[in-house]
Amino acid sequence: MSEIKIVGVIGGSSCSRKVYAVARRLGELLAEEGFVVVCGGLGGVMKSVCEGAYSKGGLTVGILPGKDRNEANPFVKIPITTAMSHARNAIIVRTADVIIAVDGKYGTLSEIGLALSIDKKVISLEQTWNIRGLIKAKTPQEAVELAKKYTR
Numbered sequence: 001m002s003e004i005k006i007v008g009v010i011g012g013s014s015c016s017r018k019v020y021a022v023a024r025r026l027g028e029l030l031a032e033e034g035f036v037v038v039c040g041g042l043g044g045v046m047k048s049v050c051e052g053a054y055s056k057g058g059l060t061v062g063i064l065p066g067k068d069r070n071e072a073n074p075f076v077k078i079p080i081t082t083a084m085s086h087a088r089n090a091i092i093v094r095t096a097d098v099i100i101a102v103d104g105k106y107g108t109l110s111e112i113g114l115a116l117s118i119d120k121k122v123i124s125l126e127q128t129w130n131i132r133g134l135i136k137a138k139t140p141q142e143a144v145e146l147a148k149k150y151t152r
Contacts, residue, residue, distance in 0.1 A: 005151040006036045006061075008096025010089075010111040011045025011104040011128070019103045020048040022126045026100065026140040027052025027060075033144055035151075036061060038095050040088065041072045041079060045102045050075035063088045063095070090114055098150040100143050101128040121150040 007030055011023060027049035030037050037053045039046040041062020050060040054075040062076035065085045072079035082088045086107055093099060093114045099122045101112055109129050115122045116133045124134040125143045137143035 004036060005034065006038055006096050007147050007151070008092050008099045008111075008115075009037055009039045009045065009049040009102060010092065010099060010108050011049075011102035012108060013040070013042050013044045013046065015044040015048070015103050019045065019126055022140060023048035023102045024052035026102065026125065026143060027054070027058065028056050029140050029144040030147070031056035031058025033148060035144075035147065038063060038092055040065065040092060040107075041076045043073060045104065047073040047075065049102070061095075063092045086110065093118070093120060096120070098123065098147050100125055100137075100147060101134070102126050104128055121146075123147065123150075 023045045031053040036059045038061040041064045053060050060076050061078045062072045064081050067083045069079040089111045099115045102125050122134050123137050123143050123146050125137045
C-alpha cells in the first residue's frame with residue numbers, strides 16, 4: 001500500500017470567477033497526482049478545489065465548522081463535523097502534509113499562521129497574503145509540483 005499524501009487547500013468562502021477557476025484546476029491536478037484534498041468543506045475556494053478533485057476521481061475531505069454534515073459542498077466525499085467554528089482550522093492544518101493557500105481573508109490568514117508556527121510548508125497561489133515564510137507559486141501546476149516536493 002502506498003503512503004497517503006494529504007494537501008490542505010485553504011482560501012475564502014467566496015471568491016471571484018477567476019479564483020474559482022484557478023482553485024478548480026488545482027483540485028484537478030492534485031487528484032491526478034493522487035493527493036487527498038482536505039479543506040474547510042464549504043463554498044468559494046473550498047468548493048472549487050473539491051469540484052476539481054471530485055471531477056478527476058480524487059478523495060475530498062471537508063472539516064466542517066458546524067454540527068451538520070449537510071453543510072458540506074456537494075463535492076466533499078468525506079464530511080467531518082466539528083462544531084468548532086474557526087477552531088477547525090487547526091485540524092485542517094495538522095491533517096495536511098503541506099498547505100496551499102488560494103486567495104482568502106482572515107480565516108485563511110489564521111490557517112497560514114498556524115501552519116507556519118508548526119513549521120509546515122505553505123504554498124501561496126493567487127492573491128493570498130504576502131507574508132514571510134510563504135512559498136510562492138504562479139500557477140496551479142507549479143503549486144502541485146511544490147506540493148510533491150514537500151510531501152516526499
